[in-house]
Amino acid sequence: MDAQFQKKNAYNNTASTFEVGDDGFRKNIDDDGREKRTGTLVTASAHIITAVIGSGVLSLAWAIAQLGWVAGPAVLMAFSLITYFTSTLLADSYRAPDPVSGKRNYTYMDVVQASLGGKKVQLCGIAQYVNLVGVTIGYTITASISMVAVRKSNCYHDKGHEADCKLSNYPYMMIFAAIQIVLSQIPNFHKLSWLSIVAAVMSFAYSSIGLGLSIAKVAGGGHVRTSLTGVEVGVDVTGAEKIWRTFQAIGDIAFAYAYSTVLIEIQDTLKSYPPENKVMKKASLAGVSTTTIFYVLCGCVGYAAFGNDAPGNFLTGFGFYEPFWLIDFANVCIAIHLIGAYQVFCQPLFGFFEMKCRQQWPDSKFITTEHIVNVPFCGEYYINMFRLVWRTAYVIMTAVIAMIFPFFNSFLGLIGAGSFYPLTVYFPIEMYIARAKIPRFSFTWVWLKILSWVCLVVSLVAAIGSVQGLLTDVKKYKPFETV
Numbered sequence: 001m002d003a004q005f006q007k008k009n010a011y012n013n014t015a016s017t018f019e020v021g022d023d024g025f026r027k028n029i030d031d032d033g034r035e036k037r038t039g040t041l042v043t044a045s046a047h048i049i050t051a052v053i054g055s056g057v058l059s060l061a062w063a064i065a066q067l068g069w070v071a072g073p074a075v076l077m078a079f080s081l082i083t084y085f086t087s088t089l090l091a092d093s094y095r096a097p098d099p100v101s102g103k104r105n106y107t108y109m110d111v112v113q114a115s116l117g118g119k120k121v122q123l124c125g126i127a128q129y130v131n132l133v134g135v136t137i138g139y140t141i142t143a144s145i146s147m148v149a150v151r152k153s154n155c156y157h158d159k160g161h162e163a164d165c166k167l168s169n170y171p172y173m174m175i176f177a178a179i180q181i182v183l184s185q186i187p188n189f190h191k192l193s194w195l196s197i198v199a200a201v202m203s204f205a206y207s208s209i210g211l212g213l214s215i216a217k218v219a220g221g222g223h224v225r226t227s228l229t230g231v232e233v234g235v236d237v238t239g240a241e242k243i244w245r246t247f248q249a250i251g252d253i254a255f256a257y258a259y260s261t262v263l264i265e266i267q268d269t270l271k272s273y274p275p276e277n278k279v280m281k282k283a284s285l286a287g288v289s290t291t292t293i294f295y296v297l298c299g300c301v302g303y304a305a306f307g308n309d310a311p312g313n314f315l316t317g318f319g320f321y322e323p324f325w326l327i328d329f330a331n332v333c334i335a336i337h338l339i340g341a342y343q344v345f346c347q348p349l350f351g352f353f354e355m356k357c358r359q360q361w362p363d364s365k366f367i368t369t370e371h372i373v374n375v376p377f378c379g380e381y382y383i384n385m386f387r388l389v390w391r392t393a394y395v396i397m398t399a400v401i402a403m404i405f406p407f408f409n410s411f412l413g414l415i416g417a418g419s420f421y422p423l424t425v426y427f428p429i430e431m432y433i434a435r436a437k438i439p440r441f442s443f444t445w446v447w448l449k450i451l452s453w454v455c456l457v458v459s460l461v462a463a464i465g466s467v468q469g470l471l472t473d474v475k476k477y478k479p480f481e482t483v
Contacts, residue, residue, distance in 0.1 A: 030272060032104050039269035041279050041286075043193045047266045048287030050199040050337070051259035051344050057207055058142075058313045058334070059252045060295055061214070061302025065310040066242075066249035068230030072303070073296060075253055079420075080292040082455065083257040084284055086428040090260060091280040093431050094267045100275045107352060108264045108423070115431035124427055129352065131261050131419035133398065135345045138255075138415055139338045140176055140402035145313065146334040147172035149327070157324040170403055176339070177399035183343055184391040187382065188351055193269070199340025206333040207294045209326060210302070217305040224307030231308045247465020254420040254462055256295060257288075261423050265348045350391055357386065405470070414470065417462035425455040 028036040064072035095102035096114040105111040112124040148167050155165035183195070225232075230246075233239050263280070270276045303310055357367050367386040375381045429448050432438075438445045 037269055037271050039193070039266075039271060041283055043196070044266055044270060044280060044283035045286045046193065046196040046200045047262070047269070047344060048259055048283055049203060049290060050196040050341050051262055051266075052257060052287055052291045057203075057256060057291075057295060057298050058210070060256065060299035061306060061310040062312045063249035063252045064230070064299040064303040065226075065306070065308050066230050066245040068228050069226065069300075069303075070228050072230065072249075073300060075250060076292070076295055076299060079253055079257045080288055080295075082451070083260070083424055084288045086424055087260060087263060087284040087288070088281050089428040089432040090263050091267060091277045091284065093428070093435070094264060094276055094280070097435070099277045104268070105264065106268050107348065108261065108427075109352070111264055112427055112431065115434050116427075120427075120430075124422070125352075127419065127422040128261050129349055131415065131423065132345050132349045134415040134418065135261075136342055136398045137402050137405075139342045139345070140173055140398055141169075141405075142313075143176045143335045143338040143342075144169040144172040144402070146331040146338070147175065149331045153324045153327045153331070157322070173399050173402055176335070177395050179339055180342055180395045181392050183339065184346065184350070184395055185383070185388060186343065186347075187384075187387070188347065195340045195343055199337045199344075202333040202337035202340070204294075206330040206337065207298055209330040209333070211294070211297050213326070214298070214301040214305040218301065224305070224309070226303060226307045236308050244465045244468045247461045248469045249465075250458060251414065251417040251462030251466045254417055254459065255415050257291075257420070257424070259287075260428070261419060262344060262348055265351070346394070350387075350394075353390070354387060405474075414463060414466035417459050417466055420462075421456050421459035425452055 030036055060076075064076075066072075067075060090111070092099040093105070093111045093115055095104055096111070103114070105114050108128050109121055109125045113121045148169055151167055152165045156163060159165070186195070231237050231242060233242050237245065263284075266283075267276050267280045270279050354367075361367050364386075367384075370382040370384050373381045373383050429452050433445060433448060438448075
């Protein structure tokens with residue numbers, strides 16, 4: 001029985017029963033010979049919302065506090081417009097050379113290979129997969145902080161807001177890792193739709209709760225200091241701290257829009273008709289516009305509620321203490337959302353590594369053999385020993401790194417800065433220029449290059465600010481305090 005599964009490719013790990021239609025073609029096989037894709041506008045939008053509305057939304061009140069009423073919303077809107085624009089360019093790259101009838105490209109690296117080739121493919125792979133590892137580490141940190149926040153919320157409710165409710169994040173990182181070890185056995189991205197829909201619902205839930213609590217705090221009165229330029233030099237921070245925090249805030253906002261790393265993999269789940277690029281553009285518009293509305297509301301209303309003293313994470317930093325049960329529910333929603341988001345970001349990495357291993361060792365039964373297991377009430381499930389061992393090892397590795405560097409804002413800023421320019425801006429623009437054969441120094445070429453260089457400068461300053469923030473956090477770090 002095992003032998004029949006050894007020839008399955010990296011993405012199609014389950015047996016299929018093929019039906020032949022009147023036209024002679026097998027009904028459940030796509031034009032590339034792979035299992036029929038079933039993704040729709042709804043599932044693609046859910047994947048995007050799961051990827052975009054992540055832990056980044058929780059730091060936006062802090063980010064707006066560093067930038068102020070003028071620059072804060074302006075930076076948010078700028079990142080939103082740039083992300084949507086470049087995502088439309090990237091969506092047209094899924095098939096090549098024609099965006100509707102060309103050959104499919106299954107990963108970001110495949111897209112770069114088809115459009116640019118050369119060393120840029122390796123550079124893309126490094127940028128993408130390092131970013132995916134970073135995001136999964138960041139989500140492990142954030143999920144554990146939210147789990148700890150539930151315990152701390154109950155502690156503050158029982159013992160008072162000044163109580164010493166210190167808890168270690170480490171046990172909760174291990175709990176999160178244990179859950180991910182199980183979910184990581186989901187064979188591929190195509191099987192994640194249900195998890196993304198659940199995670200998207202959770203993201204709306206906790207974002208809405210945070211927004212509602214901020215509105216209630218604003219309506220309840222009380223003086224908080226806000227300003228057009230954010231935290232004030234000489235009052236809240238020193239001049240140097242103002243600069244570093246501004247850079248870090250830009251990185252946090254960049255992280256809040258980081259989903260280009262998985263856009264191609266999301267598009268590869270879509271049905272062939274309507275054309276994938278058209279559906280993906282609609283999904284990107286729906287996802288980015290929806291998240292931008294939430295981001296502006298959460299960031300701006302959060303800043304209005306807390307002013308220049310806005311916490312780095314307004315649900316787990318205890319900007320709110322009551323009603324404690326609602327805070328608990330919001331943090332549970334965050335944890336559930338991040339359980340799904342972790343899978344959305346790590347599945348492309350899993351698929352790439354397993355594909356390379358199959359190509360390198362095609363005769364290895366340990367790598368290629370699928371074992372059938374009958375799960376009560378769930379039917380047949382396919383276990384691959386290599387997938388079990390390596391994915392488990394990966395989850396453990398991310399958990400260990402998260403335990404070593406459990407710093408929320410600085411880590412998010414560094415990931416956002418490191419991925420935004422190459423994956424969200426540089427490669428989509430370069431591929432569009434190459435595909436459309438835009439002449440050098442033409443108007444379109446010049447303004448696209450200007451956009452690219454401006455985003456490079458923004459990413460560099462954000463990275464510098466985040467590294468400085470990490471170094472500061474390391475100096476202050478106490479292992480048994482929630483960060």
